[in-house]
Amino acid sequence: MRRERDQELWQKIRFGVEIEFVGGVLEEIELLPGWMLSLEERQIDDTGEESGSELKPPPIVWDDREQIRVMLARLRAAGARANWNCGLHVHVSLERWGEEAIPRFIEAAMRYQEALQRLLETGEDRRVFCPPVTPEIRERYLAAPGEASLLRRGRPQSHRCGINLAAWYDIGTAEIRYANGSLDEDEALRAVELCLRFVAAVGEGRSLPREPLELAAELGAPLGGYPKPIAAPRWYRERMWLENALVPVLTPEARRLVPGGEILQLLPAPDGILAVIEDEDGRPSKHLFRLPAAGWELARSLPN
Structure with missing residues (x-):
C-alpha cells in the first residue's frame, strides 16, 4: 500500500529536465509550446569546439512525458547527439514540502x-559537475539557511552538488545531476522516473536502503537501463590535468583582476593561456595571460 501511495505521489510532482547535447542544426529544431533552447549553455564536442545547447521543457508531470519523447526524436533528426561532456539534469519540485524540508533532504543526500x-553510473569525467553534499554544507545551512550555504566553495563548475538543493532558492526544485547525457527516450525517462520516485520518498520521510539495486527496488524504480557513461577523449583529460595544475597558480591573478572571482576555465591560446573568470554574480570575463621568465603577465583582457 505504501508503494502505491508513493507512485501516485511521484506521478503528480512537477519536474523539468535539462537535456545537454552536441551538434545538430539548431534552426531545424521545432520546439513544443513552452520548451526552450538555452543557447548560452554550449557543450564541448569531440573536436574541442563549443557545440549544441541545452533543451528544457516547461514544468510538466509524468503524464506529459510524451513531450520528452517527441523532443528527443526532433533533436536526433536535427543531427544532435549526446557525448561524454553532456548530462541529463532532473529538477523535481519541492513545493509540496517547502523550505522546512531542506534539512531532511540534506541528510538524505549525504x-x-x-x-x-x-x-546512474555517472561518468568519471562528469563527476566534477556533481560533487557530494558534505557535513560542512549541512552545518553551514543549519547556521545560516539560504542558497549560499548550499553551494560549494571552489571552481564554478563544482558549485552545485550532485543533489543540488540550492536550486530550491532559485526555482523551487531539487536538482539531481548524476545522469549521463542521452537522447534515447527510454534511458532518459528511466532517469526521470528514478529521480521523481526518490524525491517523493525523501519528501515523505521514508528510510531507504543505501545499496544501489536495493534502493531502486524499494523505490519501485528501474534497476537498470539508465544512460551509460562515455569516456572522454585523451586530449580532454590531458587538458583538464593541465587546467587543474594551473588553477592554483593563476587564482591570485584572477582575484586581483576580479575581486571575489573564481576561474571557470583555462584554455591554451596561440599567444598564451586564456582564463575565463566568473565574478561573485556569475558574470564571466576573459583574460589572456603569458608566462615570461619573471612570472605571469596579463597580456590583455578580452571582450565577452
Whole structure:
C-alpha cells in the first residue's frame, strides 16, 4: 500500500529536465509550446569546439512525458547527439514540502548520494559537475539557511552538488545531476522516473536502503537501463590535468583582476593561456595571460 501511495505521489510532482547535447542544426529544431533552447549553455564536442545547447521543457508531470519523447526524436533528426561532456539534469519540485524540508533532504543526500551516483553510473569525467553534499554544507545551512550555504566553495563548475538543493532558492526544485547525457527516450525517462520516485520518498520521510539495486527496488524504480557513461577523449583529460595544475597558480591573478572571482576555465591560446573568470554574480570575463621568465603577465583582457 505504501508503494502505491508513493507512485501516485511521484506521478503528480512537477519536474523539468535539462537535456545537454552536441551538434545538430539548431534552426531545424521545432520546439513544443513552452520548451526552450538555452543557447548560452554550449557543450564541448569531440573536436574541442563549443557545440549544441541545452533543451528544457516547461514544468510538466509524468503524464506529459510524451513531450520528452517527441523532443528527443526532433533533436536526433536535427543531427544532435549526446557525448561524454553532456548530462541529463532532473529538477523535481519541492513545493509540496517547502523550505522546512531542506534539512531532511540534506541528510538524505549525504545518506543516499553515493547509491544514486552508482545506480546512474555517472561518468568519471562528469563527476566534477556533481560533487557530494558534505557535513560542512549541512552545518553551514543549519547556521545560516539560504542558497549560499548550499553551494560549494571552489571552481564554478563544482558549485552545485550532485543533489543540488540550492536550486530550491532559485526555482523551487531539487536538482539531481548524476545522469549521463542521452537522447534515447527510454534511458532518459528511466532517469526521470528514478529521480521523481526518490524525491517523493525523501519528501515523505521514508528510510531507504543505501545499496544501489536495493534502493531502486524499494523505490519501485528501474534497476537498470539508465544512460551509460562515455569516456572522454585523451586530449580532454590531458587538458583538464593541465587546467587543474594551473588553477592554483593563476587564482591570485584572477582575484586581483576580479575581486571575489573564481576561474571557470583555462584554455591554451596561440599567444598564451586564456582564463575565463566568473565574478561573485556569475558574470564571466576573459583574460589572456603569458608566462615570461619573471612570472605571469596579463597580456590583455578580452571582450565577452
